[in-house]
Amino acid sequence: MTDRVLLSLRGVFAGYGSGMVLQGMSLTLAPGERVGILGRNGAGKTTLMRSIMGLLPIKAGTICIDGESVAAWPTHAIARSGLAYLPQGRELFAALSIEDNLRVAGLAAHTPVARRVGGEGSVRSGLNLEAIWDLFGWMRSRRTERAGQLSGGQQQQLALARALIAHPRLLLLDEPFEGVQPSIVEETRQILREVCTKHQIALMIAEQDAESVLGLCGRVVLMERGMVVLDRPSETVQANPTLLEEFLGI
Numbered sequence: 001m002t003d004r005v006l007l008s009l010r011g012v013f014a015g016y017g018s019g020m021v022l023q024g025m026s027l028t029l030a031p032g033e034r035v036g037i038l039g040r041n042g043a044g045k046t047t048l049m050r051s052i053m054g055l056l057p058i059k060a061g062t063i064c065i066d067g068e069s070v071a072a073w074p075t076h077a078i079a080r081s082g083l084a085y086l087p088q089g090r091e092l093f094a095a096l097s098i099e100d101n102l103r104v105a106g107l108a109a110h111t112p113v114a115r116r117v118g119g120e121g122s123v124r125s126g127l128n129l130e131a132i133w134d135l136f137g138w139m140r141s142r143r144t145e146r147a148g149q150l151s152g153g154q155q156q157q158l159a160l161a162r163a164l165i166a167h168p169r170l171l172l173l174d175e176p177f178e179g180v181q182p183s184i185v186e187e188t189r190q191i192l193r194e195v196c197t198k199h200q201i202a203l204m205i206a207e208q209d210a211e212s213v214l215g216l217c218g219r220v221v222l223m224e225r226g227m228v229v230l231d232r233p234s235e236t237v238q239a240n241p242t243l244l245e246e247f248l249g250i
């Protein structure tokens with residue numbers, strides 16, 4: 001594992017109105033690392049992702065990308081630095097075809113401004129449509145179908161493909177497996193493993209269900225009341241199933 005840090009949060013407080021949801025959240029993520037963020041309903045997982053993406057201003061603490069504070073950055077600048085966010089629930093253009101949904105996302109991602117990559121100054125090119133068709137085999141032959149006509153699991157895969165086309169350095173997925181049938185969940189997990197490994201994409205995935213992130217992520221972070229209460233390698237958690245029980249009540 002590299003010593004380099006892609007994302008770091010230190011003592012972050014954030015919330016809505018006068019109520020604090022994140023209450024001293026600290027976390028670091030290395031390039032290419034995959035971490036599962038577990039926590040019950042209301043633990044603050046979505047709030048964490050929204051704060052990282054600059055969609056919710058933080059009240060205290062620091063959030064850094066490549067060691068640089070991004071607290072004052074607008075969301076589009078954070079996205080351009082290589083972060084892609086897939087919010088809870090799918091946000092597709094239902095009336096557009098599969099291919100047009102992907103093209104729109106590709107256009108948004110490939111602005112003329114060279115995107116920084118880990119301070120190395122090189123430009124990270126997008127994943128092209130061919131690469132997407134290779135990953136999600138069924139999409140190629142159905143690319144003219146409207147997104148709104150797809151099943152829930154297929155829409156989720158299309159939403160994921162949209163996020164991937166930007167070739168992010170870090171992909172933030174908020175409960176991507178919610179309401180998706182188990183066979184599609186397993187297929188999607190396999191695709192994520194493959195694409196993240198091949199293209200060096202770090203992953204932060206929020207879920208309530210531990211099973212869906214263990215085996216995909218090397219590390220598991222458990223949140224409770226806006227704080228990290230457990231941060232362990234997945235192997236450790238798998239070897240000690242009772243570790244999570246205490247917190248998740250499973």
Ligand SMILES: Nc1ncnc2c1ncn2[C@@H]1O[C@H](COP(=O)(O)OP(=O)(O)OP(=O)(O)O)[C@@H](O)[C@H]1O
Nearest residue numbers: 016021039040041042043044045046047048088208
């Ligand atoms: N827009 C909002 N305005 C006010 N309070 C909010 C808002 N969004 C979330 N909250 C509150 O913040 C707390 C944390 O919510 P958050 O959505 O971050 O939790 P979560 O871990 O993502 O939960 P879930 O697993 O249900 O998605 C909850 O108490 C929630 O009611």
Ligand SMILES: [Mg+2]
Nearest residue numbers: 045046088174
């Ligand atoms: Mg949530």
